[in-house]
Amino acid sequence: MAHVKLHIPGPVEVSEKTFRAFCQPMIGHRGQGFKDLYAAMQPKLQALLYTKQLVFLSTSSAWGVMEGAIRNLVAKKVLNCMCGAFSDKWFDVSKRCGKDAEALQVPWGSPIRAAQIDAKLATGQFDALTVIHNETSTGVMSPLAEIAALKAKYADVMFIVDCVSSLTAVKVEFDALGIDVVLAGTQKAFALPPGLTVFACSPAALKKAESAKDRGYYFDLLEFQKNAEQSMTPSTPSIGHVYALASKLEDIFAEGLDARYARHARLSKITRDWAAKHGFTTFPDAGFESQTLTCVNNGAKPGGRVVDVPKLQKLVKDRGFLIDGGYGKIKGTTFRVSNMGDETEATMNALYAAMDEAMKQL
Numbered sequence: 001m002a003h004v005k006l007h008i009p010g011p012v013e014v015s016e017k018t019f020r021a022f023c024q025p026m027i028g029h030r031g032q033g034f035k036d037l038y039a040a041m042q043p044k045l046q047a048l049l050y051t052k053q054l055v056f057l058s059t060s061s062a063w064g065v066m067e068g069a070i071r072n073l074v075a076k077k078v079l080n081c082m083c084g085a086f087s088d089k090w091f092d093v094s095k096r097c098g099k100d101a102e103a104l105q106v107p108w109g110s111p112i113r114a115a116q117i118d119a120k121l122a123t124g125q126f127d128a129l130t131v132i133h134n135e136t137s138t139g140v141m142s143p144l145a146e147i148a149a150l151k152a153k154y155a156d157v158m159f160i161v162d163c164v165s166s167l168t169a170v171k172v173e174f175d176a177l178g179i180d181v182v183l184a185g186t187q188k189a190f191a192l193p194p195g196l197t198v199f200a201c202s203p204a205a206l207k208k209a210e211s212a213k214d215r216g217y218y219f220d221l222l223e224f225q226k227n228a229e230q231s232m233t234p235s236t237p238s239i240g241h242v243y244a245l246a247s248k249l250e251d252i253f254a255e256g257l258d259a260r261y262a263r264h265a266r267l268s269k270i271t272r273d274w275a276a277k278h279g280f281t282t283f284p285d286a287g288f289e290s291q292t293l294t295c296v297n298n299g300a301k302p303g304g305r306v307v308d309v310p311k312l313q314k315l316v317k318d319r320g321f322l323i324d325g326g327y328g329k330i331k332g333t334t335f336r337v338s339n340m341g342d343e344t345e346a347t348m349n350a351l352y353a354a355m356d357e358a359m360k361q362l
Contacts, residue, residue, distance in 0.1 A: 058219070065219060112142040142288065
């Protein structure tokens, strides 16, 4: 079957170079070869997260570490900041983990703001909060620096941040922000196959985890720290993913972090411009649009053009590209176009041309 190029919010396209790295021969995960591989990557991972802390690798989707952070760091009550399908789900996960949880819900399309969090934390009820930096269901990017500034006021509250679809595409300065956990699955802006999560923890988070009696084993933050000190993982890792990550880090630093951030910002703006040219509005509140995908309004909010999204998807797919028809309660009343990972103006222009042709048939 002919390959249909992915412009969905994830997984995204994986380069031939990355695939070749993924398919290297296996090595023992407790041997010196693996230790050397992990150790050689550590400085680049730390530079990518702007941290002096060890960066951990988990063979899991990001949800594994998201749940693990809840089990390790919530002793009293967690505030789940909710602005879309995935951040909303974190509230459900917290409750399934047996934690006392409260929802801070804002309308889909709006960001989480620091003042909203401040009002909740001021009650003194919470010892943790969760935030999704870039909510892929709505295309909203919440102001992380503004939110993280509250950490100075609430030092004992664990700030747990999902940067699944922003890390590597947007600067996330872990140490400077002062947050406690940052995590990202690699199938989005990293442009790797699904199945690996990169994350870091603050010293305060590791200290807090010591008192958690039911943190389990697979996602025990202390096990990750102990093993990372020896350039290992607590459990058998996906070695192919680790090879692929090493290769991708070469690419990221060859391009340069600032250049990578600028590329993503430029491509997201061009995609929004494409939408406006065709009479669409975008779903997120102005000024809070994602840098890695565009959520196009198709009737979910008043104003702008409305089309048959499934038909648009089919016409675009017939031309070799896959776009997403919206997610959750705004499925069909939005559609989403990804520019994350390795995309360039040339590759995105090929997509826009296919979408232009499809629009003529609607």
